[in-house]
Amino acid sequence: xxxxxxxxxxxxxxxxxxxxxxxxxxxxxxxxxxxxxxxxxxxxxxxxxxxxxxxxxxxxxxxxxxxxxxxxxxxxxxxxxxxxxxxxxxxxxxxxxxxxxxxxxxxxxxxxxxxxxxxxxxxxxxxxxxxxxxxxxxxxxxxxxxxxxxxxxxxxxxxxxxxxxxxxxxxxxxxxxxxxxxxxxxxxxxxxxxxxxxxxxxxxxxxxxxxxxxxxxxxxxxxxxxxxxxxxxxxxxxxxxxxxxxxxxxxxxxxxxxxxxxxxxxxxxxxxxxxxxxxxxxxxxxxxxxxxxxxxxxxxxxxxxxxxxxxxxxxxxxxxxxxxxxxxxxxxxxxxxxxxxxxxxxxxxxxxxxxxxxxxxxxxxxxxxxxxxxxx
Amino acid sequence: xxxxxxxxxxxxxxxxxxxxxxxxxxxxxxxxxxxxxxxxxxxxxxxxxxxxxxxxxxxxxxxxxxxxxxxxxxxxxxxxxxxxxxxxxxxxxxxxxxxxxxxxxxxxxxxxxxxxxxxxxxxxxxxxxxxxxxxxxxxxxxxxxxxxxxxxxxxxxxxxxxxxxxxxxxxxxxxxxxxxxxxxxxxxxxxxxxxxxxxxxxxxxxxxxxxxxxxxxxxxxxxxxxxxxxxxxxxxxxxxxxxxxxxxxxxxxxxxxxxxxxxxxxxxxxxxxxxxxxxxxxxxxxxxxxxxxxxxxxxxxxxxxxxxxxxxxxxxxxxxxxxxxxxxxxxxxxxxxxxxxxxxxxxxxxxxxxxxxxxxxxxxxxxxxxxxxxxxxxxxxxxxxxxxxxxxxxxxxxxxx
Numbered sequence: 001x002x003x004x005x006x007x008x009x010x011x012x013x014x015x016x017x018x019x020x021x022x023x024x025x026x027x028x029x030x031x032x033x034x035x036x037x038x039x040x041x042x043x044x045x046x047x048x049x050x051x052x053x054x055x056x057x058x059x060x061x062x063x064x065x066x067x068x069x070x071x072x073x074x075x076x077x078x079x080x081x082x083x084x085x086x087x088x089x090x091x092x093x094x095x096x097x098x099x100x101x102x103x104x105x106x107x108x109x110x111x112x113x114x115x116x117x118x119x120x121x122x123x124x125x126x127x128x129x130x131x132x133x134x135x136x137x138x139x140x141x142x143x144x145x146x147x148x149x150x151x152x153x154x155x156x157x158x159x160x161x162x163x164x165x166x167x168x169x170x171x172x173x174x175x176x177x178x179x180x181x182x183x184x185x186x187x188x189x190x191x192x193x194x195x196x197x198x199x200x201x202x203x204x205x206x207x208x209x210x211x212x213x214x215x216x217x218x219x220x221x222x223x224x225x226x227x228x229x230x231x232x233x234x235x236x237x238x239x240x241x242x243x244x245x246x247x248x249x250x251x252x253x254x255x256x257x258x259x260x261x262x263x264x265x266x267x268x269x270x271x272x273x274x275x276x277x278x279x280x281x282x283x284x285x286x287x288x289x290x291x292x293x294x295x296x297x298x299x300x301x302x303x304x305x306x307x308x309x310x311x312x313x314x315x316x317x318x319x320x321x322x323x324x325x326x327x328x329x330x331x332x333x334x335x336x337x338x339x340x341x342x343x344x345x346x347x348x349x350x351x352x353x354x355x356x357x358x359x360x361x362x363x364x365x366x367x368x369x370x371x372x373x374x375x376x
Numbered sequence: 377x378x379x380x381x382x383x384x385x386x387x388x389x390x391x392x393x394x395x396x397x398x399x400x401x402x403x404x405x406x407x408x409x410x411x412x413x414x415x416x417x418x419x420x421x422x423x424x425x426x427x428x429x430x431x432x433x434x435x436x437x438x439x440x441x442x443x444x445x446x447x448x449x450x451x452x453x454x455x456x457x458x459x460x461x462x463x464x465x466x467x468x469x470x471x472x473x474x475x476x477x478x479x480x481x482x483x484x485x486x487x488x489x490x491x492x493x494x495x496x497x498x499x500x501x502x503x504x505x506x507x508x509x510x511x512x513x514x515x516x517x518x519x520x521x522x523x524x525x526x527x528x529x530x531x532x533x534x535x536x537x538x539x540x541x542x543x544x545x546x547x548x549x550x551x552x553x554x555x556x557x558x559x560x561x562x563x564x565x566x567x568x569x570x571x572x573x574x575x576x577x578x579x580x581x582x583x584x585x586x587x588x589x590x591x592x593x594x595x596x597x598x599x600x601x602x603x604x605x606x607x608x609x610x611x612x613x614x615x616x617x618x619x620x621x622x623x624x625x626x627x628x629x630x631x632x633x634x635x636x637x638x639x640x641x642x643x644x645x646x647x648x649x650x651x652x653x654x655x656x657x658x659x660x661x662x663x664x665x666x667x668x669x670x671x672x673x674x675x676x677x678x679x680x681x682x683x684x685x686x687x688x689x690x691x692x693x694x695x696x697x698x699x700x701x702x703x704x705x706x707x708x709x710x711x712x713x714x715x716x717x718x719x720x721x722x723x724x725x726x727x728x729x730x731x732x733x734x735x736x737x738x739x740x741x742x743x744x745x746x747x748x749x750x751x752x753x754x755x756x757x758x759x760x761x762x763x764x765x766x767x768x769x770x771x772x773x774x775x776x777x
Contacts, residue, residue, distance in 0.1 A: 026465060026468075027649060034531065037707070091531060092465060092472070092534060356600070360648060
């Protein structure tokens with residue numbers, strides 16, 4: 001096994017999140033191009049986690065450190081948010097959450113000047129610039145590679161939950177897409193997107209990876225844009241389907257949800273799961289993207305057609321004891337309230353557009369919502 | 377009864393409409409020619425074609441035609457100042473105090489350097505002071521238009537534009553203050569000494585304020601419609617330019633105030649951030665061609681050495697001011713130099729200021745022109761190049777790095 005496929009064990013069931021964020025100018029709230037200046041300014045003062053560039057100069061990515069529960073994760077994300085917001089204010093730009101910018105034009109984007117991103121532009125052409133969409137990735141620490149694969153397959157059933165609860169990309173390029181999360185349509189265009197192969201041991205997975213590398217299709221695990229991806233280097237399973245929510249609080253709640261769900265799934269780990277879930281996977285995923293909590297999913301374990309909202313609420317109910325053990329009850333209660341009401345970030349954005357009347361206002365309100373008490 | 381009355385009479389009488397069209401056509405073609413052949417910014421091309429057509433060249437534009445161009449210049453300038461004003465965020469200057477400090481430093485230092493240098497080459501203190509005050513300005517038109525043409529955005533671009541706006545205001549305030557000195561020098565009564573600057577300043581501020589309140593009220597009534605907001609803003613710009621002209625107020629301060637306030641008073645965001653630039657572009661082209669047409673190469677020779685000293689002192693003052701605060705302001709290392717370069721072009725508004733400063737005293741005007749107009753010509757030609765270089769080098773233009 002090549003060294004990069006050695007699975008670094010995570011001692012406890014930990015959680016960490018990555019948030020891709022929008023940099024807006026404060027003139028018309030279109031995307032700005034200040035990533036380089038912003039990152040170097042933020043890094044002048046000590047801060048937790050990491051602030052990194054993303055594929056275009058209009059994006060930055062916040063990485064939390066590793067956490068064991070909701071409280072510390074939320075506290076750290078708030079601190080990181082406040083520091084980045086302050087630095088942005090000094091540069092007269094704003095930061096916003098949300099899975100898409102409501103009206104930017106993809107051809108006006110510029111690739112961040114690093115070798116890797118320039119290479120991606122070369123390989124993927126316009127897809128690279130269209131990839132200026134903003135996602136939340138959640139890492140769940142697992143003890144070994146086999147557990148990572150078990151968890152990755154087990155989580156596939158719950159992917160619609162994460163899509164619906166984070167959905168915040170109803171607008172693209174100055175138009176309403178009709179989707180709750182339109183961002184994933186952009187991801188689907190990439191040839192290496194989709195799901196990981198249905199293998200159950202780390203040995204088989206490493207063999208698959210080496211084969212793909214042998215074909216010259218990939219260089220590293222980073223080249224797979226799967227919805228759920230094992231990350232041997234960190235010793236985690238990474239869920240990548242979420243839109244960046246409008247607030248760090250929601251981002252932390254979703255991190256806690258993933259951690260609690262993993263706790264539950266690992267506790268009832270039994271025989272290898274059936275691959276039936278992958279027959280309906282794309283259908284379920286589409287329903288969540290298109291309709292959010294109002295969508296319908298297929299439960300291959302005998303549940304048949306289920307309203308997604310009911311499935312989310314039922315799952316939150318099941319997770320209660322696990323949440324209490326991990327200190328995640330507050331987070332899950334908040335999600336429960338949200339799911340019960342049927343509200344979503346996407347609908348909030350549509351409401352803003354209806355009442356204020358322009359996409360400029362939508363982007364501005366996104367940035368104000370993100371800044372929270374820190375102000376803008 | 378002449379049977380041929382329906383035919384035009386020769387020689388044809390100059391017609392402002394045809395003139396506007398011709399200047400636009402000449403500018404558009406000339407700008408493109410200069411870009412293709414010499415690889416210079418289009419703006420330099422507009423000015424060059426203006427020089428060729430104007431008094432220094434073929435003299436196609438006679439005095440009366442040049443009179444007409446005044447209107448085009450005013451509207452073009454009005455649009456530039458309005459757009460620049462809208463880019464200024466007062467809150468930013470409060471948040472990033474070092475940017476405000478940088479502005480203060482480069483204004484003060486450039487004034488002191490120019491004044492000292494001119495006095496040193498034996499220019500009388502009053503003329504030296506007025507010329508130095510005019511030189512504090514940086515060209516809103518050149519910086520804004522080069523930034524637009526290159527689709528530049530980023531810290532160097534935004535800071536340059538903010539500094540340009542501040543410089544323009546500072547220059548105007550200084551010139552207005554010096555007006556009192558000029559009036560006294562020419563033995564005007566105390567009444568004029570006090571009231572003229574006061575009228576100019578407060579009247580222009582008031583006009584701009586009224587215009588912005590009007591725009592805010594009407595925009596709220598119109599609702600969020602891009603086309604309507606664009607029409608509204610353009611209409612008010614043109615009306616305000618006309619009103620400022622009629623009321624003998626400053627177009628610069630009125631329009632800049634309008635732009636700044638319509639943005640900074642709009643706490644409810646009722647005015648859409650519409651881009652009026654596409655429409656304005658045709659006026660911008662004519663603005664530069666017309667500016668070229670009224671400049672005289674002869675001034676360059678007359679102003680000569682003094683102008684060169686003036687230009688150099690100005691650049692030194694501004695650069696020291698910018699560079700001493702660059703590392704404190706939130707700007708990446710190495711971009712302070714580019715920022716000072718972007719402030720190089722002196723304002724074409726200098727032309728207007730020169731004539732308004734001395735309009736009551738022709739003798740004064742002539743003495744001042746010798747210094748300032750030669751410098752203005754130099755800046756109109758090399759300014760766009762300097763700004764283009766600075767913005768490209770900063771990596772903030774649209775092209776992939």
